[in-house]
Amino acid sequence: MKTVCVITGGGSGMGLEAAKCMPKEKILVISGRTLKKLEGAVEELKALGYEAYAKPCDTSNRDSVKELVSFSASLGEIKNVINSAGVSPAMKGTPEGILQINALGMVYVNQEFSKVMNPGSVIVDVSSNSAYVLPSFLINKKAYALAETDEEAFLKKLVKKSSLAKGEYERKGFAYALSKNFVVWYAKKCAFEYGKRGIRVVSLSPGLIATDMGNLEKKDGGMLIQFSAEERMGRPEELGFALATVADERNGYLAGVDVLCDGGSTNGMKEFKKKK
Numbered sequence: 001m002k003t004v005c006v007i008t009g010g011g012s013g014m015g016l017e018a019a020k021c022m023p024k025e026k027i028l029v030i031s032g033r034t035l036k037k038l039e040g041a042v043e044e045l046k047a048l049g050y051e052a053y054a055k056p057c058d059t060s061n062r063d064s065v066k067e068l069v070s071f072s073a074s075l076g077e078i079k080n081v082i083n084s085a086g087v088s089p090a091m092k093g094t095p096e097g098i099l100q101i102n103a104l105g106m107v108y109v110n111q112e113f114s115k116v117m118n119p120g121s122v123i124v125d126v127s128s129n130s131a132y133v134l135p136s137f138l139i140n141k142k143a144y145a146l147a148e149t150d151e152e153a154f155l156k157k158l159v160k161k162s163s164l165a166k167g168e169y170e171r172k173g174f175a176y177a178l179s180k181n182f183v184v185w186y187a188k189k190c191a192f193e194y195g196k197r198g199i200r201v202v203s204l205s206p207g208l209i210a211t212d213m214g215n216l217e218k219k220d221g222g223m224l225i226q227f228s229a230e231e232r233m234g235r236p237e238e239l240g241f242a243l244a245t246v247a248d249e250r251n252g253y254l255a256g257v258d259v260l261c262d263g264g265s266t267n268g269m270k271e272f273k274k275k276k
């Protein structure tokens with residue numbers, strides 16, 4: 001039977017670049033909210049020799065994720081899930097909206113896909129190096145645990161933390177960083193839960209990458225670039241390769257960790273702060 005790789009947020013950016021690095025014998029399911037974007041991505045992938053399908057899905061809606069799972073499972077055995085769907089502070093929306101998509105959306109993706117996945121399969125959740133820059137008083141693991149039991153209380157607590165920032169962009173920035181800190185925490189939790197069934201879970205945290213999203217965030221969120229080893233943004237294809245490598249079955253012992261792929265910027269900033 002052919003195996004299937006599902007990429008949420010695969011219509012653009014690093015998700016689409018990851019698709020281009022997957023082995024050609026896999027069936028690719030490219031997902032996101034905008035059908036036109038997905039169709040363009042699928043056309044590109046077909047021209048490269050892939051069997052690829054566009055399937056719209058809003059990951060912040062559990063029923064929509066369930067539909068994506070059953071569509072993907074109807075094509076073959078789901079072996080790889082790369083969860084790259086996400087929104088960022090400079091986009092339209094609210095702190096709550098950011099948390100609903102980046103954090104609760106991830107819960108739906110991990111929970112619903114893991115139900116049909118077999119030993120030897122993998123889920124890679126995309127976080128961000130902004131997960132590492134949060135002041136520790138904002139991180140509340142008890143509140144994170146509510147994501148599985150009481151979504152309303154989860155959102156309320158994290159939105160309240162975000163509201164400590166001054167200014168609209170900053171509040172959305174806190175919500176984004178919290179949502180991505182949650183991704184790292186939850187991926188680790190899932191790794192130990194699903195690991196018993198032979199399903200590997202890993203998160204990957206990119207630094208600032210020159211995708212549509214990254215270019216939008218560069219003006220207000222670009223302060224980390226100067227701390228990266230090469231003093232530059234990452235390229236989408238570099239992150240695509242990193243994601244595809246982490247999602248490769250041959251990387252079978254990589255689980256329960258966050259892969260920080262940020263050109264060294266988080267460590268560069270830490271060193272800079274130490275010297276100050």
Ligand SMILES: NC(=O)c1ccc[n+]([C@@H]2O[C@H](COP(=O)([O-])OP(=O)(O)OC[C@H]3O[C@@H](n4cnc5c(N)ncnc54)[C@H](OP(=O)(O)O)[C@@H]3O)[C@@H](O)[C@H]2O)c1
Binds near residue numbers: 014031059206213
């Ligand atoms: N670029 C960076 O600098 C950077 C840095 C750190 C982390 N990241 C993370 O990397 C991931 C990929 O981002 P990217 O840089 O490749 O940007 P991108 O090109 O904007 O990709 C994000 C994709 O997610 C999709 N999406 C957004 N909300 C969705 C939802 N509710 N359901 C399903 N799909 C949704 C978008 O398509 P639709 O709008 O059509 O749904 C889009 O194709 C994101 O999780 C982002 O937070 C990016």
